[in-house]
Amino acid sequence: MTIPRPTTVPATFRAAARILSVNGLYQGDYVPDAMDREMCIPHVFRPMSIVAALKTAVAGDHRTDSLLADKAIATLALRLDDGPQWGDIFSLEAHVDSWGDAEGRTTESAVAVLYAAADASEQVAA
Template sequence: MAGVFRAAARVLASNGLYQGDYVPDVRDKEMCVPHFLRPMSIVAALKCASTGDPHRTTTLADRAVGVLALRLDDGPAFGDIFSLEAHVDAWGDLPGRTTESAVAVLYAAADASEVSA
């Protein structure tokens, strides 16, 4: 789990945080850059860290989203994966949220997961 959080942090540090969707121009109408090289949301970065693709998921990515969702603010309203993803995305989409703050949260989650393991 810690490895996924750290890899996602590196993805965001390299590509940047994107707010509003997984990646900009998700339908490739204006960009020809591969999706894994574009700025992305925190959820997309976790998926990309575990699969190499910000749109594909794995059980590990879903678990990482769940762990991170429980660490943020008051926690999600429901425990299904869609609510967990929505909670993480809502945190990342707050006005003024920076790439640096998202990276810091991911590294903190990595450190905490190592302590609890």
């Protein structure tokens, strides 16, 4: 069975929220044991960071870059806290990751932020 990939930023946020709901939020890296030294579970089934979930939602793999995932990351970064210091994709990813890595951050809060970003993005587009 082929899973349809999102084609819009709001759909990307919703798909990433579903991934995190199932897999859980991971803090500190994209996924646990990113170099596969101890785990043999495919990365797509592991807990993952918000950035990894956004990339996985679009491309099926957190290691694959795409313009849609980058646009979703940028949109989310600008919504979080005070926003990123710089506008390059690495700074945007770091800002989203920093928010997700905050002590006490839960999967539920990350999922809620993604759904809120999807709703807000749809309202802007309408």
